[in-house]
Amino acid sequence: MRIDLHTHSTASDGTDTPAELVRNAAAAGLDVIALTDHDTTRGHAEAIAALQDLDRDLTLVTGAELSCRLDGISLHLLAYLFDPDEPELLHERELVRDDRVPRARTMVRKLQELGVPITWEQVTRIAGDASLGRPHVATALVELGVVETVSDAFTPEWLADGGRAYAEKHELDPFEAIRLVKAAGGVSVFAHPQAVKRGRVVPESAIARLSAAGLDGIEVDHLDHDAPTRARLRGLAAELGLLPTGSSDYHGSRKSVELGACTTDPEIYGEITRRASGAFPVPGAGGRG
Structure with missing residues (x-):
């Protein structure tokens, strides 16, 4: 089994x-x-x-x-x-869900400040109807050639806890x-x-x-x-x-x-x-x- x-x-x-x-x-x-x-x-x-x-x-x-x-x-x-x-x-669960959009917007803003040409429209296109999360932002970084894989985005340089583009959530x-x-x-x-x-x-x-x-x-x-x-x-x-x-x-x-x-x-x-x-x-x- x-x-x-x-x-x-x-x-x-x-x-x-x-x-x-x-x-x-x-x-x-x-x-x-x-x-x-x-x-x-x-x-x-x-x-x-x-x-x-x-x-x-x-x-x-x-x-x-x-x-x-x-x-x-x-x-x-x-x-x-x-x-x-x-x-x-x-x-x-609803509190966590409702915090996802402002959190993702903050991550996008931080990445833009770091010189990454990411856009909010790109991230929402990737997410589609899904509940927005860091993996969608990470996928955008892969699309842009900033990192090779989604896992590579979860580092202190980018989206890992405490990373340069990390944003807290509920x-x-x-x-x-x-x-x-x-x-x-x-x-x-x-x-x-x-x-x-x-x-x-x-x-x-x-x-x-x-x-x-x-x-x-x-x-x-x-x-x-x-x-x-x-x-x-x-x-x-x-x-x-x-x-x-x-x-x-x-x-x-x-x-x-x-x-x-x-x-x-x-x-x-x-x-x-x-x-x-x-x-x-x-x-x-x-x-x-």
């Missing part, structure tokens, strides 16, 4: 529509996929509808990747199977986020906690504090974690009683990562679904999940 619990669609900063993502996941031989767009559940309905047209079994886990900040360090929290209409969590306190996810019947997993290429990461002592506050798991198997980091995180998960997950963090053609590049153990997936009460996995054509 192949399970990928972290993917993105055009509802945030991926390049596959939710329906395309579902079809591509089935074609990649996955059995379970989680749709975890940034701070939004807007793609869920389209993804669920696409399940019914598949010629093989695929189960969809609904979720979102929540933007958080702890002690000045940005971090992401994967929230699975929560009630999307729960008022408190919905309100916080972000949740992760302890509050964990509380809100749990109150909405969901399960929380710390995404790529040691992705040092993206900027500063929180210390393991902070992960222990988050665990004590109700965090359910940490994403261990991720392409931004090398082998020693994965081994260390797996040991930390065992020590703290956290569920170790794995996933691709797929963004379509925006990043050179394939669906199913990393996967979650079926027993861990089963425990995630057992803990959730806000929503349930959605089976596709064959109903296996």
Whole structure:
């Protein structure tokens, strides 16, 4: 059973529509996929509808990747199977969403001041109907030949946390986020906690504090974690009683990562679904999940 619990669609900063993502996941031989767009559940309905047209079994886990900040360090929290209409969590997601446009405008302005010939029209064209984010600004830098890849834009020179063109946005306190996810019947997993290429990461002592506050798991198997980091995180998960997950963090053609590049153990997936009460996995054509 192949399970990928972290993917993105055009509802945030991926390049596959939710329906395309579902079809591509089935074609990649996955059995379970989680749709975890940034701070939004807007793609869920389209993804669920696409399940019914598949010629093989695929189960969809609904979720979102929540933007958080702890002690000045940005971090992401994967929230699975929560009630999307729960008022408190919905309100916080809307605050983050509404802050995206002014934040992107600030990044564009800073890049222009650095001599980059980027325009707001270019960024909005790239984003289309998606929720604006740094990857759309990064894609503009690739189009302009300023950097070679989207990942190259996430450096201190450009868009990384604290970088020359970085702009802050509304972000949740992760302890509050964990509380809100749990109150909405969901399960929380710390995404790529040691992705040092993206900027500063929180210390393991902070992960222990988050665990004590109700965090359910940490994403261990991720392409931004090398082998020693994965081994260390797996040991930390065992020590703290956290569920170790794995996933691709797929963004379509925006990043050179394939669906199913990393996967979650079926027993861990089963425990995630057992803990959730806000929503349930959605089976596709064959109903296996």
